[in-house]
Amino acid sequence: MNRRDFIRTSVGAGLLVSAYPRSLFVRLRAQGGRGTLFDKIWDAHVVANLGGETDLLQVDRCIGGSPTQVMRLVEEGVELRNPEIFYSVPDHTVSTSPARYDDPALGWGWQPYEELADEMRELGFTKAFGQFDPRYGIMHVVGPETGLSQPGMVLCAGDSHTCTHGAMGLISWGGENSENILRTGTVIRRRPRTMRVNIVGTLGPGVCAKDVILRTIAQLGTDSGTGYAVEYAGPVVRALSQEARFSVCNLAVEMASPTGMVSPDDTTYEYLAGREFAPSARYWDQALAFWRTLPTDDDAVFDREETIDMTGVEPQVTWGINPEHAIGIGERIPDPDRAPANKRATYRQAIEYSRLTPGEPILGTPIDEVFIGSCVESRISDLRAAAAIVEGRRVASTITSAWVVPGSNAVKAQAEAEGLDRIFADAGFEWRESGCSKCYGSNGDYVEPGHRCISNSNRNYIGRQGRDTNTILASTITVAASAIAGSIADVRTFL
Amino acid sequence: MGAKRSRRRRVAGWKGVRNMGQNIERGGHRFAVHEGLAAPFMFDNVSTDVIAPALTNLTDGLDAPRGGLGSSRGATAFANVRYNADGSPRRDFVFNQEAYRTASIMVVGKNYATGSSRVTGVTRPLAAWGVRVYIGESFGPIFLTNAVQYGVLTVELPRETLHEIVEWVESHHGVRMKVDLERQLIEMPGRDPIPFETDPRVRNKLLNGLHDLEEIEPHLPAAQATRERDKQERPWVYQPGDGR
Structure with a gap:
């Protein structure tokens, strides 16, 4: 079954939404949040308030837990929580030369890799993708591509461009210490304010997602997102393909916002369906019904709204x-x-x-x-x-x-x-x-x-x-x- | 291989959390008062790419002065902007100037240390070389969180106040400034102290040298309960990926 067909089997999901009695969904509504995608996801992940605007949040995915780090913690006798939420890809350190498969100096630097990966698997860390793995790649390409990044999640990593994953309709940020998450499955975070950037107008010939975000940063400034989680919205973003949305969210951190997001829609769900770690057929309808509750409500309130008009904008x-x-x-x-x-x-x-x-x-x-x-x-x-x-x-x-x-x-x-x-x-x-x-x-x-x-x-x-x-x-x-x-x-x- | 396998059997409870210690590698540092020399570095949007270039090996063989950011390890910081192409130090670069070589307080502009996280590349080494306080208009989002973990204080002040501080620094070479987190004051001999504000949680954390893990520990049972409930509500998040 191809992706589009798979979605169609679930499009009656409009019915499912109303019939979905799950308590998570009820919690989202009961808290009377401000109706933004960000607030809905954040509220559903709060474990405890730590005073003021700082919360302890549950983490659903962490890009981290490299074999060396995991083995060190195991050696120290630490109980590692929820190994299934981790994946690791040594994308920054492996050469892109074709010789990397033969020359140890250009590879991951752990030899033999296969042996370590076996040990990782026994500990439950099944998702360590070395350069020999067909799923190896840049961590922010691999996450969505394998279906590990899904709407409604909280995803953290060390790398600052972790904001890329937000295009799947989730909260993500970089600069996080994966050791804390390995030990606790949680993270301390001060709640940011929310900003919506509405991208309106029409894209001229040769103008694409990257131009949209470069123009946005040029207009608002490279420090404009300080203290905000940014949602990119508006007709231009809605019309972008899922892959183009990654390009927009990737540069959120270049406007000093560690979190960039796009509300999920059918484009997102179609992209996700059928991928390795996407919900299987058994849970797909249930997941889809949940995801459809996530997009920002029409009457949602943001702390700040900005509008970028792309009409007449040239390639940047x-x-x-x-x-x-x-x-x-x-x-x-x-x-x-x-x-x-x-x-x-x-x-x-x-x-x-x-x-x-x-x-x-x-x-x-x-x-x-x-x-x-x-x-x-x-x-x-x-x-x-x-x-x-x-x-x-x-x-x-x-x-x-x-x-x-x-x-x-x-x-x-x-x-x-x-x-x-x-x-x-x-x-x-x-x-x-x-x-x-x-x-x-x-x-x-x-x-x-x-x-x-x-x-x-x-x-x-x-x-x-x-x-x-x-x-x-x-x-x-x-x-x-x-x-x-x-x-x-x-x-x-x-x- | 056999030895490696046996390690995994020794998995124990939460003692690891308490074993965190206070070493520089893992953070959890105390900060109460710091006295030292300040250096003005009033550029905006200084990225971590500038502070800690990826290709730090480019600085191999550069003559390294001693002490503070002038120490042999510190010499790799800002490598792309502090040396000429032939490796000689640029005279106009602040840490190459005698008056600022041992500075431990940096007065910076807007959005300082924006960009990559570089926890191990920026915050930690600079703390290890002695830079304990940053006074600036604003900071990169990731740097702020990292700094707390390494006992490094970031103070946000308006532009005009920063200019006053820079003016004082430039006319008081060799005079130490005192940054007091307890009283939230910057004291400079010969002028009124400058008050500042800090997030109460961050302040408490720095004053007590608390590690994140110590703050999380009391909430672990709640975290586990949340996780168990979540596994019931969103089972697909925890699927192993083989279609089950």
């Missing part, structure tokens, strides 16, 4: 040293002297670092390297879109390195089945193994000093991709087009 690219330095592809590089007083110092630093000329068009700025990958946009739909741009074309000869790094082993296999790897290779791209790679060079993949790299990742801070490197953030298709042009390009001329 960054020129500076933080993600709010995004402008339209047809715009000029800003002049620090004309910047708002409170931003002048940062603008000057950005111009000095990026070696760009204020007042010049950003379009046509030469680039040295190209990176397509990362937890933002490395899923199959992103690779298809990039392949459509580069098919039958060649990467410019001035580009010293153009990489495509699939988000997971599963994405890689799917792309190869569709022949996308050939399209990229024929165009002059290097087709790599899955992982975090050049977005953050902790696995030995990084941009050469002095190079300007156009990247579909999420951070362009000083030195993010390597020493003295200048990162231009853009959507995957803008990056693909720029690879062909050898300079920052307008993807609309490639469509």
Whole structure:
């Protein structure tokens, strides 16, 4: 049964919602919360109030509990609670070189891995995915892709881009200590305020989810989400595919909100159905009925509301040293002297670092390297879109390195089945193994000093991709087009 | 292999929670009063990528001055912005200046330490090198939580007050500032103290050196009850993934 058919069998679930007497659902309503997706999930997970706005919450999923950490705790005699809520993927540290399967220095660093994985399984930690596992990949691609991230959950991890999972209609955040969760299954958290960002208008040609979120951050500021959990809503978000929604929520932390979310809908449920860890047929209808109670109510109250109008917005690219330095592809590089007083110092630093000329068009700025990958946009739909741009074309000869790094082993296999790897290779791209790679060079993949790299990742801070490197953030298709042009390009001329 | 397997049999109760101790690796540090030199670093949106670059091996072989952020380990902090391409220290960078080399209090701008969490890469090493207090306009969301765990105090003050502090620091080289969490005051010789506010829970935690686990422990029975009920209500969350 394919996914859509599977959903259809449950679409009578409207009936199920009213007939669903589960106490969790009753609790949600009885507490008279403020009706937001965030408040409903949070309230259902409170174990105890710890004073003021700080609660002890139950955790449903934790990306953590690596074999080394688990074995150390076992050695200490600690009882590890709820091993089934954990999964771990060493995505930051494994090289994306094809040699990683043979060269121990490029792999997970635990030998023999299989032996450790066996021990983990006996302890109940069945979900440790090393580079040999077909489910290996970037943790924020793997979670949703395997069905581990589901609506209504509280999901924590150490990595800051854990906000990505919020696109499934759950609360997630990074920076969490997985040892505490291994020991207790709970987490202490101060309740954030809620913000809704309504994305309205229509997306022009060549404008996609990444442009939506870059525009949002440029408008609201890279610190605008401090203290808030953000829900992205509005007609533009509703119309986005599930994979595109990950791209939006991924950059929530770039506006300083550790939590980004989208209310779940049929797009979400269809994406989830049939995946390995998704509810099985036995529980599917029950789960679906529960999920349908989660979306933000029409009369919900947020602490703050913002609206971003996408009508007339061009594809976005960054020129500076933080993600709010995004402008339209047809715009000029800003002049620090004309910047708002409170931003002048940062603008000057950005111009000095990026070696760009204020007042010049950003379009046509030469680039040295190209990176397509990362937890933002490395899923199959992103690779298809990039392949459509580069098919039958060649990467410019001035580009010293153009990489495509699939988000997971599963994405890689799917792309190869569709022949996308050939399209990229024929165009002059290097087709790599899955992982975090050049977005953050902790696995030995990084941009050469002095190079300007156009990247579909999420951070362009000083030195993010390597020493003295200048990162231009853009959507995957803008990056693909720029690879062909050898300079920052307008993807609309490639469509 | 045999030896490894036997480990797993020794799984015991909650003693592990109490065994947490107070070591720097795991946090749970006391903070009451700190006296030290302050350094101004008034940039906005300084990311953890800047504070602790992923490629810290790039600093290998750099001449490392001693003490505070100038210590040999501390020399890797801010590597991408504090050295020239040839590895020589940039004179305009604050921790390369004699007056601020041993600073243990940083006066920062808005959204400091935004970006990646880098618990082990940012908060912990900087605490180990001696940076115990950050005074700034606002902080990255993840950094705030991490800091408490490592006995590091973050003080939020309005921009104008920060400028007053920086002015004092720049005109009082070598004079120590006192940050008192008990009384919630920043004391600078020769001027009125500056009051600040902290979340009462965070303050209590720092003053008593409480670890998160110690705070959670009394609620463990409730947590277990919640989990058991949840397994009945949302059985699909706990499915092993083989279709059962």
